[in-house]
Amino acid sequence: MKRRNFVKSAGGYVLLFSWMKPFANIGFDKEGQNEVELKAKCIAAFKRFEEIWDFNDFWRRGNTFDACLNFADALHHRWPGDDDVKSIQQRVDAMLDKDLTYFKSVDPSGLWTDDFGWWGLMGLNARRHLLRTGNKELADKYLQLSTDLCWKQAKDHAYDAVSSANPVPGGFRNGDAKGNNKGAKNTVTNVLFFLLSTRIYRLMLAENISDNEKYLEMAYSQWIWFDSWFQLDKYQYLKKTVSGGALVQERPTAFFDGSDYTEITHPTWHKGWVWTGDQGMLLAALTDMLAIKNNLAAWISTHKKEVNFDINAFTGKVHHYISLISKGIKTTLVSDKDHIIREAPLIANMGPEFGSDYLAGRGIMMRYLGTLDKRIAGVDFTNDIKTTVNAIWQTRNSSNNQFQPEYTSIENDKLYIQQFRRQWGLADDILKWDIAKANLQQRIGVCQSIGLDALGAMIRLMQTSQYL
DSSP states (O other), rough: OOOOOOOOSSSSOOOOOOOOOOOOSSSSSSTTTHHHHHHHHHHHHHHHHHHHOOOHHHHHHHHHHHHHHHHHHHHHHTTTOOOOHHHHHHHHHHHHHHHHHHHHOOOGSSBHHHHHHHHHHHHHHHHHHHHHTTTTHHHHHHHHIIIIIHHHHHHHHOOOOOOSSSSSOOOBBOTTTSSSOOOOOOOOOOHHHHHHHHHHHHHHHTTTTOHHHHHHHHHHHHHHHHHHHOOOOGGGGGOOOOTTEEEEEESSOSTTTOOOOOOTTTTTOTTTTTHHHHHHHHHHHHHHHHOOOOOHHHHHHTTTOOOOHHHHHHHHHHHHHHHHHHHHHHSSSBBBBOBBOOOOOOOHHHHTTTTHHTTTHHHHHHHTTTTTHHHHHOOOHHHHHHHHHHHHTOOOOOOBBBOOOOOHHHHHHHHHHHHHHHHSOOOOOOOOOOOOSSSSHHHHHHHHHHHHHHHHHHHHHHHTTTTT
């Protein structure tokens, strides 16, 4: 994500509910009985998002609207005939028209590579939404945004296509399109374009759109980049937790003479840095690789990319990574006291330098946990998502249904820091997001998107639980 000066908006920061209510269950567990209540809460959450979403920050705007689209899609599948839900779909159409105008108003040359990953993923979900509502013209524009304006821009300016980088070649740097800064090959940039490649390819297969092989090729290249790093145990890019799970770190580093992975800026790196958002996107990309494994096997054979590619061995390895990361999330990013999903308690995430960037991570992770097949993951996050939604709802500003950066108790946060430190080996004693200097409208927009992500994930899990 890009780190730049914030755009000022009218008004300063206000204190938004520093107190916490007890976490009594508010009724999301009893499906059917509380269907009307749940839908009403979703509608209220969207109404607040509608009031605050139109802010001026490129990457946050792309990601927060992706949360909105995933939420709206979950609503549609849960209550397709409901008049209020139909109204939300129509209002999202109008918001998408405005969002495309915003995208076109921004000069892409000075933006960081990962900024385009967020918009690229959002564009694919926008297309799905717009095709469903019958707006093909705008849907086609959003597909072009994803493929030509986001994916191609990153491939042309940030992908290390002829790399002799040591110890692992390839990968994307998060520098700017002008080339003033090459940046670092961090996780968020690489997983964004791993996932964007798999998602474009799957969309094109589903819609029978030609010229899709380049996206499969990039997905394969990104799979090789991640898998190569994961096999280098001594660098702990996929770091094991005490529980036997694992989490992917914020970036791969290897400090030796001749290494090309020594960048500790762009943004400022901290040892042991791990972020929730990376975990969710990586699980989604790996799941996509399972969905296209037969296409991948055929492509590898045709282009002679691997002499002895074994689809069963590939499937087993991907399953193993999904299981490891899922277990790492369950035991390290979910409190074993109150079962609420949390951010890793690290200053790199929550501190003043980049806290307002990494604030979104919990929502991003839940966005993808909501679609994770627990039969593959070996972990069921349903109760954790429901408990987190309860916490988010109870700690909202009830006068306007604005969600907050913190939705947990300080007592349980202290216990969670101890739990995280036991599992991960290090933690910072940080209890609150240090984001007082962040732009208010951007901050509350991100906070509201976390709630939409959590609600959307819960609705999806409710829909699929009967089949799993």
